[in-house]
Amino acid sequence: MAGLIEKSVNLGLGLFSYSREKIEExxxxxxxxxxxxxxxxxxxxxxxxxxxxxQREDFKKMVKDEILEALDAKDIARKEDLIEKEDFRKIIREELIDILKEKEIATKKDINELKK
Known part of the structure; x- marks a missing residue:
């Protein structure tokens, strides 16, 4: 019985690296x-x-958390922190429209064209 407990503990410690076939063996x-x-x-x-x-899922979560913590510590942008190309264009377009309106450089027709 002690052998069973020892093998179970040893198997449990590295279980996430074992395949089903190895466990069956x-x-x-x-x-x-x-x-x-x-x-x-x-x-x-x-x-x-x-x-x-x-264990495999716990290990994945732990690795992910450690990576995110390291990225945060080094102030590295994540994908969700970045602005998509289309969003960037929209921001620029809105800023341009505001400037044109403020300076009265463009007509309403010009501004409507920029909004498209």
Whole structure:
């Protein structure tokens, strides 16, 4: 039983890096040694695969959070911080229209053309 616990802990620590096939191999080895019954083997495999997927997601989140924190610390712009080309054009167009109106340089027709 101590061997089962030790293997489960070792498997659990690096579970996210194991494939389902590798987990099944380890569980089959435990079944052959009599440490796990055939009846419990399928449930054990499913539980270990589920835990591995959870660990993988936790690891992804941790890496993402660390990267975002590093970007913030270095004040590096993210994609959502950038202005799209079309939005930039819209801003420039609006500024140009305001200047033309203020300076009374363009006619209403000219301004309407710029709004398109």
């Amino acid at each position: 380890v569980v089959d080895e435990l079944v052959n040694k009599g440490e796990v019954t055939r009846k419990d083997a399928k449930d054990l495999v499913n539980d270990l695969v589920k835990k591995g997927e959870e």
